[in-house]
Amino acid sequence: MKFFEPDTIDEAVSLLNEHEEARCISGGATLVAMMNADLVDMPALVSLRRITGLAGIAADKDGLRIGGMTTHNTIANDPQLAGGWSVLRRAAGQIAHPGVRTMGTIGGSISHADPAADYLGALVAADARVEIAGADGVRQVPATDFFVDYYTTDVEDGELVTAVLLPAAPAGAVGIHRKFARADGDFATASISLVLALSGDVCTHLRIAVGGCGATPINVPEAEQLLVGQPLDKQRIAEAGKLLSAACDPIDDVRGSAEYRLLLVPRLLQQALDMATDEINAGAAA
Numbered sequence: 001m002k003f004f005e006p007d008t009i010d011e012a013v014s015l016l017n018e019h020e021e022a023r024c025i026s027g028g029a030t031l032v033a034m035m036n037a038d039l040v041d042m043p044a045l046v047s048l049r050r051i052t053g054l055a056g057i058a059a060d061k062d063g064l065r066i067g068g069m070t071t072h073n074t075i076a077n078d079p080q081l082a083g084g085w086s087v088l089r090r091a092a093g094q095i096a097h098p099g100v101r102t103m104g105t106i107g108g109s110i111s112h113a114d115p116a117a118d119y120l121g122a123l124v125a126a127d128a129r130v131e132i133a134g135a136d137g138v139r140q141v142p143a144t145d146f147f148v149d150y151y152t153t154d155v156e157d158g159e160l161v162t163a164v165l166l167p168a169a170p171a172g173a174v175g176i177h178r179k180f181a182r183a184d185g186d187f188a189t190a191s192i193s194l195v196l197a198l199s200g201d202v203c204t205h206l207r208i209a210v211g212g213c214g215a216t217p218i219n220v221p222e223a224e225q226l227l228v229g230q231p232l233d234k235q236r237i238a239e240a241g242k243l244l245s246a247a248c249d250p251i252d253d254v255r256g257s258a259e260y261r262l263l264l265v266p267r268l269l270q271q272a273l274d275m276a277t278d279e280i281n282a283g284a285a286a
Helices: 011-020 030-037 072-077 083-093 098-103 105-111 118-125 221-227 236-245 258-284
Strands: 002-004 021-024 044-047 055-060 062-067 130-133 137-142 147-149 160-167 174-180 190-199 203-209
Touching: 011 044, 011 160, 011 190, 011 203, 021 105, 072 083, 072 098, 072 105, 072 130, 083 118, 083 160, 083 190, 105 118, 105 160, 118 174, 118 203, 137 203, 174 258, 190 258, 203 221, 221 236, 236 258
Parallel strands: 002 044, 021 044
Antiparallel strands: 055 062, 062 160, 130 137, 130 160, 174 190, 190 203
């Protein structure tokens, strides 16, 4: 196997296009484990660690930019990820264990696109866009279009993820990532990521994504529309939960049966909305 350490994004892209089936490696939290288990075999690895500007979190006029090489630990502890953006911070804080969070990166995680991973639904709930660099330049893809199928993204051969871009969140919004897992650090059996804003007791903004219950994060606009413009009473939330469950296509695996996952979704939605409402009300009372 050949190993390359380019200094720039352009060099990395050139190497990916020059060496067929080459893979990028960032933190290596996922890829190295797969290599050790003989699940993947590639002729070349392109390390991104020497490329300046790929790590870090910075605000700009459009929102927040998270470099693809930014570690989970950095995201979990950055105070800029407040308000609606906190859905990403909370997702990052629930990934695996401290060692993985120290090494693993957001670009590597979303490129792997495990449907039970924490970031996927959080990106959809935050209306994030993914920045991708390739031989033809840089393009941006909405998170809803970035995740295509099981372990499959919109990244094409010869391209790499360079950043996650978060738009400005609604004023007063909060972000919640509520996940059910067999144990701390495990992948989700099912999860709900959401961004909520209220005016009094009336929902003014809501974006929901279900994780772990299909090939990609599941967003159902009809479920959101049922709650926006209304007080968040349990009956409406239960109806929205049914719509979310109906859109899911879960599998049976060691983390739970498909039937069990479908039962979890409405309960996780209620819990996540309760958590978000409590946080908003606590902030208003402070």
